[in-house]
Amino acid sequence: MATQSNTNNAIEVEHLVKRYATAKVNAVDDISFVVKRGEIFGLLGPNGAGKTTTIGVLTTSVVPSSGTVRIMDIDVAADPMGVKQRMAVVPQQSNLDRSLRAREILTFHAMYHGVPKAEREARADELLKELGLGERGKDVVRRYSGGMAQRLMLARSLMHSPDVLVLDEPTNSLDPQSRLFLWDRIRSLNAQGVTILLTTHDMDEADQLCERIAIMDHGRVLVLDTPTELKKTVPGGTRLELRVRMPERVAVERGSDGQPKSYILNALREMTDATSVEEVPVKDEGAEHGVTLYRLFAADANELVLGATQAIGRMGAELRDLRVVKPSLEDVFIHLTGRNLR
Amino acid sequence: MSTTTPVQATSVTPPTSQVKRREGRTAIAATAFFAILQRDIAVTGRDFIAFLLQVLLQPLFFLFIFGTVLPAIGIARQGFGALLLPGIVALTVVTTAIQGVALPLVLDLGFAREIDDRLLAPLPVSLVALEKVIFAAMRGLVAGAVIFPLAYLILGSEFQVRADGIGVIVVVMVLAAFAGASLGMTIGTLVRPEQIGLMFALILTPLLFTGCVQYPWGTLGVLKWFQIVTLFNPLTYASEGLRYAMVPHFHGHVLPTLWLGWVFLGLSATIVIFFAIGLQTFRRRVVN
Numbered sequence: 001m002a003t004q005s006n007t008n009n010a011i012e013v014e015h016l017v018k019r020y021a022t023a024k025v026n027a028v029d030d031i032s033f034v035v036k037r038g039e040i041f042g043l044l045g046p047n048g049a050g051k052t053t054t055i056g057v058l059t060t061s062v063v064p065s066s067g068t069v070r071i072m073d074i075d076v077a078a079d080p081m082g083v084k085q086r087m088a089v090v091p092q093q094s095n096l097d098r099s100l101r102a103r104e105i106l107t108f109h110a111m112y113h114g115v116p117k118a119e120r121e122a123r124a125d126e127l128l129k130e131l132g133l134g135e136r137g138k139d140v141v142r143r144y145s146g147g148m149a150q151r152l153m154l155a156r157s158l159m160h161s162p163d164v165l166v167l168d169e170p171t172n173s174l175d176p177q178s179r180l181f182l183w184d185r186i187r188s189l190n191a192q193g194v195t196i197l198l199t200t201h202d203m204d205e206a207d208q209l210c211e212r213i214a215i216m217d218h219g220r221v222l223v224l225d226t227p228t229e230l231k232k233t234v235p236g237g238t239r240l241e242l243r244v245r246m247p248e249r250v251a252v253e254r255g256s257d258g259q260p261k262s263y264i265l266n267a268l269r270e271m272t273d274a275t276s277v278e279e280v281p282v283k284d285e286g287a288e289h290g291v292t293l294y295r296l297f298a299a300d301a302n303e304l305v306l307g308a309t310q311a312i313g314r315m316g317a318e319l320r321d322l323r324v325v326k327p328s329l330e331d332v333f334i335h336l337t338g339r340n341l342r
Numbered sequence: 343m344s345t346t347t348p349v350q351a352t353s354v355t356p357p358t359s360q361v362k363r364r365e366g367r368t369a370i371a372a373t374a375f376f377a378i379l380q381r382d383i384a385v386t387g388r389d390f391i392a393f394l395l396q397v398l399l400q401p402l403f404f405l406f407i408f409g410t411v412l413p414a415i416g417i418a419r420q421g422f423g424a425l426l427l428p429g430i431v432a433l434t435v436v437t438t439a440i441q442g443v444a445l446p447l448v449l450d451l452g453f454a455r456e457i458d459d460r461l462l463a464p465l466p467v468s469l470v471a472l473e474k475v476i477f478a479a480m481r482g483l484v485a486g487a488v489i490f491p492l493a494y495l496i497l498g499s500e501f502q503v504r505a506d507g508i509g510v511i512v513v514v515m516v517l518a519a520f521a522g523a524s525l526g527m528t529i530g531t532l533v534r535p536e537q538i539g540l541m542f543a544l545i546l547t548p549l550l551f552t553g554c555v556q557y558p559w560g561t562l563g564v565l566k567w568f569q570i571v572t573l574f575n576p577l578t579y580a581s582e583g584l585r586y587a588m589v590p591h592f593h594g595h596v597l598p599t600l601w602l603g604w605v606f607l608g609l610s611a612t613i614v615i616f617f618a619i620g621l622q623t624f625r626r627r628v629v630n
Binding site: 020056059060061062063080081082084085088089091093095096097098099100104105108109111112113114156 | 367370371373374377378380381384385454455456458459460461462463464465466628629630
């Protein structure tokens, strides 16, 4: 506590290493990152990447082998109690106290944290109502569905007004309604100044919610940046997709079978700055008869549009549609961590 | 900092700056400690009848069969009930305390993880363990105390208890309760959920029969090896301590029991050793 630096950081991880007693390799292998106050930060990675261990250290249930972690300028190893006051965690699996009723889970949690009686009673009612559990406060939680349990755990975590909220795969196995609801809640909490660290396997979720993302694998942080910047790192960058139809006339003039199509392929290669061009056959039936898909890769595929349309026009082919496709976070993730199963 | 527009006009939680952070770590930890204790009291209080049935049925049947039925049909001597009662009280206190910690802990650490919320409360995790021990000891004491009036109903004229030993009775019961709870802490942190059945067979059954519950230690002279075996059972010290304080003198004849000094030493050693072990294993189970 003596060395309070009062930075603007909510979470500081410096050279964190964790090796479990029985393990041969480090579960977390010298990682460093900073989460700023008021940020939504995503921690992604395949199973076994070290996310859960990292969260364990942040939430005081795992003791680091070396390195330091500070939450709101408090060292987790030196002052776990201080960290517990300022941090809350919503775990992957329900750890709700099944001996208690839903509302009691909230009030007892607040009691553990020294929230005065009048305040905790009011907050419990307020949170139950806002998380759509207002009618279910007296229920025993055994009867709760997965989505309700998740919402109750979120309510519980907010009872002591944490500065930092850790969400470990919060929307895993939730129905789309619950997921959207939770996203709204996460955003509105963040708007009120709560710093949020979340792990997820849902790339769409990470992309939509997180201001910055760290992708971990084998205990290390591979990259750390905003979703937009991360997507730029995928080789080939963006791509232009064109669906082109060859009129019969052109096909006849140019010869039969796939032959005329490769003229277009060559033209696209010559008349654009694409780093590579692919030809993908399309199912040849109905309205799609004679249609071929071309993929042109470039750092900025928008710049390819003019050249590509001219090339197609000059070849006498018909452009059915075109679109510029940006790499998704999933492309980034797979590019970095590979396709192998863990 | 947020790039997203605030979707909700309603607030989920008041701004964090409003939270009252009490001064003083000791006060914060004490608040959390008593809140956790209050949680346990509330939960047990809600199912108090079920709790009593669970912990009292077995000892009361023991008392009825061995203290009333057997003497009545002439298989056991008259007056056996008076010798048995202290053992039954000791048994109830110790096993209730053991189970009060061990059973919930095995399930909690195994898969339920209901204890997580308490481990994340602002107090050292060793205090969470201490609370479990204290509360289980309280349960053991309540169960042991309830035995007395029920024994009076079951034993009738066989219910004979010295009135002048009440101080020793209380001290021995408190020590026995903490000894049982400490044992429970060690057991609960070492046993896995799939081994619960084994735990009853390998730990509780031998405990029940080698703890001088059904026989005074002094009469075991003819089975010297067994007399020595019983000294390794903490329940022996509890039974003998209570026997010393409860069994009335017949015609000026004092029942020989284990010396009271050994009783206190045996129970205290059990508390110190098993609480220390239990605390270590508890910490290892909850903090990696």
